[in-house]
Amino acid sequence: MYKIYGFGLSNYYNLVKLVLLEKGLPFEEIPVFPPARPDFLLKSPMGKIPGLEVDDGRYLSESQVILEYLEETHPEPSLYPGDPFTRAKTRELMRIIELYLELPARRLYPAAFFGGSVSEEISGEVRAQLEKACAAFGHLARFDAYLSGETLSLADLAAVVHLPVVSLATRRVYGENLLAILPELAGYLARLQERPCVQAVMAGQKQASTQFIKGSR
Template structure:
């Protein structure tokens, strides 16, 4: 059995968890803090990043690597199209969400969520980059009704986990949700995904952990 390690607070943990649930794969969960110095953690995730998984063969880290592993060992139901070009478009969307949106917005999290401060210079730099990247993402995303078209894919696991953070962080720091400001109305999409039992489980588990403080 696979053990998913990390925290339900993490969007990348929830990206993987949503895929596991959508595939109906049995898995256990293990709470692991970020930046752990435990050798049992470093043996699976050398940078002590979460999430990572424990498998009968050993550990595996990096959320997208994990999703591709899950797809390989459990191809049904598929979360990546069989057509090579369509599959590449799904991975293209994931790269934009993870690297060009969430990773950039992550620099705002200290001020948006944790009581810290981001300098005015960095705020301006991040806003410029996010504005450019969101405009580019808008050219790729479909919302018809899913991120990559008419079927739920790995890209939806990434989008459901990370787009809300991009919106909330930019709203907290800049006073406006930069996704919505760019004309990217993603809220109906989040509502649609949120109606899926797997997504409801992810959200409920995250809220339970947040409630404990």
């Protein structure tokens, strides 16, 4: 049985958890909260969440590394399209989502979710980055079925985990959802959120959020 280390407020923890669920793999959740304790660094040397124990005493960190490992060791059901070009396009979409949408938006999270603030300079920089990335994402994505074709892929799981958080953060900081320029996105995400595995992850995220709020009072 796998052991996944982290907590349900982490998008990347939730992405790995979602892949484990979609592949039907048994796992145990081990709560880990930042700042990482020294013993966690033996499992995730950079202290990043999530970490995955693949068996007794063997660990992986970095979410993309973990996802590739799970896909290689448990190829069915596959979360990559069959042909090499479409697999590459799936990875391209994931890069857009994680590097150019979620990562810049993370600079808004202190103000959006934790009662902090963001400077006008940073707010402007992030807005410009997100607007450019939204256009790029809209150019690459397909919303009629799944992002890169007719079957569910890792790009879809990344989208359903990351993009609602980006949308909420921009709405709270800018007073508008910057992803709303993609009119088909909301319906696409709603369809994904009907999946039982996605609903299970969302329930865990909600529970983690409630626990965090209680703990911060």
